[in-house]
Amino acid sequence: MTDPGVRVPATVLIVGAGLAGLRTAAELRERGFAGRLVVVGAERHQPYDRPPLSKELLTRTDPAWLAADGLGTLGDLADEVLLAHAATALRAGEDGAELDVAGAGGMRTLTADVAVLATGAHAVAPRPWEGVLTLHTADDAAHLRERLQPGRRLVVIGAGWIGAEVSGLAAAHGLDVTVVEAAAAPLARQAGTTVGARVAPWYEAAGVRLLCPAPVRAVQEEGDVRTVVLDGRQPLKADVVLAATGVRPATGWLGAALPTTASGAVPVDAAGRVPGGPPSVRAVGDCAQMTTAELGTVPGGHWDAALTHPAALAAGLLGQDLPAIPAPYVFSTQLGHDVAMVGHPSPTAAVVDRSDGESWTALYVEHEDDAAARLVAGFTADRPRDVGQLRRLLAGGGSPRLDLAAAADPAVPLKKAVLP
Known part of the structure; x- marks a missing residue:
């Protein structure tokens, strides 16, 4: 209309x-x-x-x-x-x-x-850092790609979406890769420390060293060598430093x-x-x-x-009826794993584990009682079947009530865990 x-x-x-x-x-x-x-x-x-x-x-x-x-x-x-x-x-x-x-x-x-x-x-990096690259544009990608040669030392600052994606690819390409993260776990800002702790072992399995918490005090450049100065840890030498800091x-x-x-x-x-x-x-x-x-x-x-x-x-x-806004959605390939985040976790949300071993989903819920809770977001790891259901359940600001026992059972479709 x-x-x-x-x-x-x-x-x-x-x-x-x-x-x-x-x-x-x-x-x-x-x-x-x-x-x-x-x-x-x-x-x-x-x-x-x-x-x-x-x-x-x-x-x-x-x-x-x-x-x-x-x-x-x-x-x-x-x-x-x-x-x-x-x-x-x-x-x-x-x-x-x-x-x-x-x-x-x-x-x-x-x-x-x-x-x-x-x-x-635009990508950001603290101004005092020297010789640091960022990745946000096609020209950034071309510049970084030229420098990621096998045998070189890469330090990635930030273990968020971009940091994980680049570090896994670089390690598989034969680079010596270290990721430093100021928070207590990777993806802590995006998914919280509980989920971040589950992701952390992926780095070692992919041949990437992960240091966290490891705040960066400075990055110094001398010729072709960069030195990443960390709080409370030994400095790191690198041929390439990528700031994946948002x-x-x-x-x-x-x-x-x-x-x-x-x-x-x-x-x-x-x-x-x-x-x-x-x-x-x-x-x-x-x-x-x-x-x-x-x-x-x-x-x-x-x-x-x-x-x-x-x-x-x-x-x-144009004066037309507004279509519904879908729930926020992010997807990524991280260190050999396909992950997605649907919705925004609230600061008070608890995490319900929905795992069948190799693949898992973390459901962010606001508890009503010991048996039921409201779904506010979900993070999936190698469980594509849950992604579409999460997007439908959370569409238009939906926050359905879940039977917690059913929601935690990976054999039960999420839609079947929804209470009236």
Whole structure:
């Protein structure tokens, strides 16, 4: 159903040519938008998929182009595409938005009725560290791939999703690999220390040394050798150091044009609107932090959010009913294991083990009593059959009541453990 009270914009400017920007353009066209559409991207490349940058770092030398996956082509969707143009300033008000961009030909100002920010994120590493690489773009991947030669010493700082993916591939490729993590266990920030402790043995089995907790005080560079200085441990010598310490929203260029969170994300609702911000701006993907009544606060940084959230944004812009927002979802291949996280564990959630030995699922639950609890999230290791069920059970902010005994039995389908 279309809301006749919504004024559909005549021109839309999408700032960002990654997955979120491409999907926003595609959703607008698929939902009937016939106005002028302009897409601006800071990178020189056509849209590509980021997960293969780490998952297939040493086997794929070309980017995984999103057009080849059937997700759309900017040239077919947009009236104008400006790649290698970085946004430098935004001015937005009641009636429209102006964007300053810098490209090889100099500065240019673009205008539109609505600007959609889909600028993504950038990798971070503490400024005092010297000679450290990061992995977030296709150019980053090419640079890192050249240096990961068999026999070289690689130190990966951070045992999160990216750190685990790269370290396992590098060890299998013949590098001497050490991973250092400031937390007490790998994936502690993403999945908690209970689940992280179950993941830790995977490192040794894959030929990777894991040190945690091992906070890094400094990384020093002298010629071709890097020294990683640790708190309370002997320093490590390395030929290559990769900082896999997370990303931050690529919003520093906004200045005071929009409200942002402490991490730099633009706060938005399900339709990408910025509470307290100008009506001529929307935001989606890694640069945004979405809050809805059903899901609560959903931080950016998830590939699945960049893929699915543009549908609601496009629907809102065109005055159409918003589709349901799926539960947050992350997948990874870590040290020979396929893992996925569905939902967001709450700080007070307990973990219910659902294991058949080789494969397992950790269910994050809020206890009601000794027999029942509310499901809030799930982490799977080599149990693909549980992933789809978790996504369905947690869709739209669902938090179903579970029979704990049935939920812990790996032979019982999760949907069968749901109580009335």
